[in-house]
Amino acid sequence: xxxxxxxxxxxxxxxxxxxxxxxxxxxxxxxxxxxxxxxxxxxxxxxxxxxxxxxxxxxxxxxxxxxxxxxxxxxxxxxxxxxxxxxxxxxxxxxxxxxxxxxxxxxxxxxxxxxxxxxxxxxxxxxxxxxxxxxxxxxxxxxxxxxx
Numbered sequence: 001x002x003x004x005x006x007x008x009x010x011x012x013x014x015x016x017x018x019x020x021x022x023x024x025x026x027x028x029x030x031x032x033x034x035x036x037x038x039x040x041x042x043x044x045x046x047x048x049x050x051x052x053x054x055x056x057x058x059x060x061x062x063x064x065x066x067x068x069x070x071x072x073x074x075x076x077x078x079x080x081x082x083x084x085x086x087x088x089x090x091x092x093x094x095x096x097x098x099x100x101x102x103x104x105x106x107x108x109x110x111x112x113x114x115x116x117x118x119x120x121x122x123x124x125x126x127x128x129x130x131x132x133x134x135x136x137x138x139x140x141x142x143x144x145x146x147x148x
Contacts, residue, residue, distance in 0.1 A: 065108040066100060067140065068093055068129065072114045074121050090128055098132040109134040 067079040075087035078096060088096075101107055109129055113122040129137055 065110050066097060067110045067112055068097070068125060069112040070114060070117050070121055070125060072116045074117060076125065090124065093125070094128045094132045097129055097134065101133040105133070108138065109136070110138045110140050112140040 064080055069077045069079065071077070076090060076093045077087060078085045078093060080100070085096075097109065101109075111122065111125060111129070113125075126137055
């Protein structure tokens with residue numbers, strides 16, 4: 001019985017290190033989540049808004065502009081030079097603009113929207129034009145009576 005109780009008990013020293021492996025795992029998961037969700041947050045149509053009253057657009061006389069119009073009823077029309085089209089769907093507009101821009105990539109695309117048409121219809125049109133390959137889209141407006 002001499003050995004019992006006489007041996008000093010070996011105590012473990014408290015660990016003074018922090019295990020950072022679980023923190024690294026959490027950080028990597030958060031990084032992946034942010035990388036996946038970040039592109040979803042930046043959807044939209046890029047529009048440069050004028051800061052002052054606008055001047056007429058200076059266009060190249062040799063290149064015919066593509067003018068896409070939206071009337072009050074929401075019908076889409078295309079005008080290329082002097083020729084205009086019958087009412088068409090948004091998909092048809094996209095296809096025709098894509099064909100034209102594939103032949104002449106620097107072509108101007110202008111949008112003319114009726115003032116009573118819903119804002120969303122013009123935005124959808126601009127998104128489709130951007131998807132068809134239009135790099136810059138201009139908006140056609142009438143000058144106010146004060147400016148005439």
